[in-house]
Amino acid sequence: AIQIHAYTCDRCGSEIFQPVTTKQFTPMQLCPSPECQKNNTKGQLFPSTRASKFLPFQEVKIQEMADQVPVGHIPRTLTIHCHGGLTRQINPGDVVDIAGIFLPTPYTGFRAIRAGLLTDTYLEAQHITQHKKAYQDLLMDARTLRRIDQYKASGQMYEYLSRSIAPEIFGHLDVKKALLLLLIGGATKEMGDGMRIRGDINIC
Numbered sequence: 409a410i411q412i413h414a415y416t417c418d419r420c421g422s423e424i425f426q427p428v429t430t431k432q433f434t435p436m437q438l439c440p441s442p443e444c445q446k447n448n449t450k451g452q453l454f455p456s457t458r459a460s461k462f463l464p465f466q467e468v469k470i471q472e473m474a475d476q477v478p479v480g481h482i483p484r485t486l487t488i489h490c491h492g493g494l495t496r497q498i499n500p501g502d503v504v505d506i507a508g509i510f511l512p513t514p515y516t517g518f519r520a521i522r523a524g525l526l527t528d529t530y531l532e533a534q535h536i537t538q539h540k541k542a543y544q545d546l547l548m549d550a551r552t553l554r555r556i557d558q559y560k561a562s563g564q565m566y567e568y569l570s571r572s573i574a575p576e577i578f579g580h581l582d583v584k585k586a587l588l589l590l591l592i593g594g595a596t597k598e599m600g601d602g603m604r605i606r607g608d609i610n611i612c
Contacts, residue, residue, distance in 0.1 A: 410463075
């Protein structure tokens with residue numbers, strides 16, 4: 409999200425700064441500097457990305473947990489706006505608790521006339537709690553570790569884990585294996601040019 413939009417005048421060379429306090433704004437076209445006004449010239453403004461100030465922003469959509477949705481109902485979703493240090497903390501499939509401020513997003517223009525008093529809503533995130541990180545501190549006894557070693561030595565760990573997903577549903581092994589890979593995730597790779605390839609996958 410942009411906070412201050414900077415421009416450079418093609419006539420006088422002045423730098424103009426426009427504070428942005430709303431989600432939508434109209435970029436400036438003509439230079440308002442005293443030099444252009446004194447010479448009665450209409451200098452054209454060009455955006456300057458380097459001089460502009462940006463704030464990290466991320467829009468996230470969260471969904472109800474599957475075990476909390478009544479049978480036959482569709483999970484409800486909610487839009488979350490994250491700013492600053494709260495961005496890039498949530499990945500697809502994470503289980504999180506989010507504390508924030510519930511705010512409306514009023515329609516603008518022609519949509520506002522048709523919508524009347526209706527508005528969209530979103531949650532302005534203030535704090536995010538990750539529940540998956542708790543698994544790192546999980547303690548297992550010696551018996552559990554021995555059983556894990558036995559499964560690993562059998563060479564059938566992939567089959568055992570995939571068959572343990574929804575055992576009441578017969579077959580669909582390919583679907584269960586895909587869900588298993590989705591749950592486990594993968595390793596995030598960082599390429600030589602700085603591009604990151606996340607290990608998590610999405611299944612629709």
